[in-house]
Amino acid sequence: MTTLPPMLRPLFDLTGRVAIVTGGSRGLGLQIATASGEYGARVALVARRADELDGAVAALKTRGIAAHAFAADLGKADAAGELVARIVSSLGRIDVLVNNAGATWGAPAEDHPLDGWNKVIDLNVTGLFVLTQAVARAAFLPQGGGSVINVASIEGLLGHHPERTGTIAYNTAKGAVINMTRALAAEWGPRNIRVNALAPGFFPSKMASGEIDRHGAEMIRQTPLGKLGGETDLMGPALLLASDAGGHITGQVIVVDGGTTII
Numbered sequence: 001m002t003t004l005p006p007m008l009r010p011l012f013d014l015t016g017r018v019a020i021v022t023g024g025s026r027g028l029g030l031q032i033a034t035a036s037g038e039y040g041a042r043v044a045l046v047a048r049r050a051d052e053l054d055g056a057v058a059a060l061k062t063r064g065i066a067a068h069a070f071a072a073d074l075g076k077a078d079a080a081g082e083l084v085a086r087i088v089s090s091l092g093r094i095d096v097l098v099n100n101a102g103a104t105w106g107a108p109a110e111d112h113p114l115d116g117w118n119k120v121i122d123l124n125v126t127g128l129f130v131l132t133q134a135v136a137r138a139a140f141l142p143q144g145g146g147s148v149i150n151v152a153s154i155e156g157l158l159g160h161h162p163e164r165t166g167t168i169a170y171n172t173a174k175g176a177v178i179n180m181t182r183a184l185a186a187e188w189g190p191r192n193i194r195v196n197a198l199a200p201g202f203f204p205s206k207m208a209s210g211e212i213d214r215h216g217a218e219m220i221r222q223t224p225l226g227k228l229g230g231e232t233d234l235m236g237p238a239l240l241l242a243s244d245a246g247g248h249i250t251g252q253v254i255v256v257d258g259g260t261t262i263i
Contacts, residue, residue, distance in 0.1 A: 011245040015040030018091045019242060022074060022131065023101035025052040027205040028151060028234055030059075032098050035235035036242055037065030041096065044087050046070050074101050074127040075119065080134040094139035096242045099128045100151040102173075104207055106165035117169045124173035129180060136193065145192035148184065149241045152177045152197045154257050164215055174199075178253055185251030194250040196241045201257025203229035224259030 019036040023029040024045035037043045037060055045060075045067055047053050053069035060067035068090065072083045087094060102124045105116035132148055140146030156174025160167055178197055185195040202219045204212060212219065212228070220226060237254045240246045255261055 008245070011247075012039055012239055012243045014096070014239075014243055017041045017095035018044060018087070018093050019096035019098065020044045020046060020087060020094055020135070021098040021100060022046040023151075024098075025049065025056040027207070028200060028203060029098070029100040030056055031231060031234050032100065032149075032151075032238040033067070034060065034063070034065070035239045036096065036098075037067060038063065039239060039243065041242070042066040042068070042091055044068050044070055044091060044094075046072055046074070046083065046101070048073050074131060075103075075123040077122075077126070077130060080127070080131040083131070084134040084138045088138055093143065094135055094146065095143075096147045096149070097132060097135045098149045098151065098238065098242075099132065099177075101127070102151070102207070104167055104170040106167055106210075108166045109168045112166070112168055120169035120173050124170070125176045125180070128177060132184070136188070140188075140193050141191060146194075147242050147246075148181075148193065148195040149238060150177050150181050150195070150197040152181070152199045152253065154199050154201050154255060154261050157199060157253075157255070157261060161215075164211060181253065182251045189250055194241070194246070196246070196249060196251065197253045198234060198237055198241070199253050199255045199257070200229055200234060201255070201260045203233070219260075222260055222263070223257070224263060227258060229256065229258065 019041040021029050021033040024033045025047040033043045033045055045053055045056055050071045057067045057069045072079045103120050105120050153174040155171045156178045160171055181195050181197040237256055
């Protein structure tokens with residue numbers, strides 16, 4: 001009897017590849033970085049605070065993951081090009097870009113300050129695009145391929161619950177990210193660049209802590225699986241989209257919300 005070699009494990013293998021994860025020092029970004037690193041990728045963590053990055057890199061290295069810290073403020077328009085040049089110089093290539101860095105602002109729509117609106121749009125939409133463009137120019141197009149994973153949100157698919165603090169800029173930004181994902185996937189597909197999005201539901205995080213503290217029990221009741229997102233729940237979907245296992249998936253939004261958006 002002939003024993004066939006395993007077919008699935010190599011499809012998820014990221015050995016030899018470099019993955020950038022923005023907002024990678026904690027929360028969802030660190031979760032995705034961990035999954036990528038455990039399957040062989042060298043991980044470039046990007047965040048504003050060097051101390052938090054150093055702590056995350058140290059934690060990943062204890063798991064045997066090759067992690068590197070790159071401090072940058074992606075809310076500044078000129079940050080992307082310099083960041084990408086540093087990463088390529090240090091690690092030699094880029095194969096996966098995870099756009100996870102983001103900001104929110106809570107206020108009723110009628111009172112939402114313009115500076116708050118600009119902060120959210122500048123980082124969540126403009127900064128995301130400028131970095132993606134820089135990575136495509138420096139790495140994906142010359143290499144002949146790559147994978148972009150945009151971390152959107154179910155807030156980009158839904159209106160905001162009227163009994164909770166308004167987040168009109170955040171909802172608008174995440175909706176833009178979802179359609180940017182589709183538009184880039186269509187344009188860059190012929191050049192072997194896949195672009196997909198993850199739309200998480202309610203996950204405990206520093207950004208979401210206030211809303212979860214106030215409405216966590218209600219959020220759980222509104223979720224068919226009866227729980228908030230956990231510490232590993234984005235790992236599988238992110239690994240699928242980053243690896244050859246997702247090689248025929250592009251322009252898609254994978255909703256990871258325990259079923260919140262189906263009821």
